[in-house]
Amino acid sequence: MFETHVDTLYLWVGLGTVSVAVLGVVASLPTTAPPDATAAAATIDEVTTSPPGSVTHRRLIATEWAFDGREVRLRNDGGTATARLIRTAVPARTDRLQAVVNGERPQAVYDSPNAFRRDTRRARTKHDGWRPAPDRLTVRHVAWGGTDVTIVG
Template sequence: MFETYVDTLYLWVGLGTVSVAVLGVVVGLPTTAPPDATATAATIDEVTTSPPGSVAHRRVVATEWRFNGRDLRLRNDGGTATARLIRAAVPARTDRLQAVLNGERPKAVYDSPDAFRRDTRQTRAGDDGWRPAPDRLTVRHVAWGGTDVTIVG
């Protein structure tokens, strides 16, 4: 009536092994969802296709971002997401572009429309790699002296 079966030990060892494997899979899953680069890119595209003077803000849920004017990459613990813009934009990498992004008129920040054009072209051509992502992304469409750009930062 109280006999010990040889199969019982193997059953418990197998069950323990499967439990450890399942625990390993669960612990390895990411704790957060990957960032939404597509929605962020759509916000930039919306301002880019709007008239000059348009401004938008978007909350960014990412730890790092990379933006070269055409491609937007967002990354966090959940993974990396990439989106491509319809039209090119300019990242606000210089202090003067950041001032224009924050609402200053280009005329108050730059000596001439040519200086504004040069700064936007140089900034658009560069890529400084992964940077800490802002909590809130600001996008502003600016036109001055023949230069019509969307600044992102």
């Protein structure tokens, strides 16, 4: 009646090992979904293929982002996502380009169309890697003085 069964000890050790393994798997699962870079790229492509003056906003659920004009990379605790664009766009890397993307007319920000063109070319060639992601992505299609670009900021 009070005999100990040898196989009972093995059963408890096995059950404890499985429980610890399951706990480890559950603890390592991400708490959030990876960001949606495809939706961000689709938003940029929509404005890029629209007439000048088009603007749209998209909420970003990401902690960091990288945008080089050809692809959007978003990162958060859930992972990293990348999406390529149909047409190239210009990242708003300068204060003046950010002002234009926020609604200022290029004529009010730049001295000449050539200054605007130079600034957009520099922004396309500069790569600054991962940056903190904004809460909201703003995309604006601008045409002035022979320069027709979509600015993203």
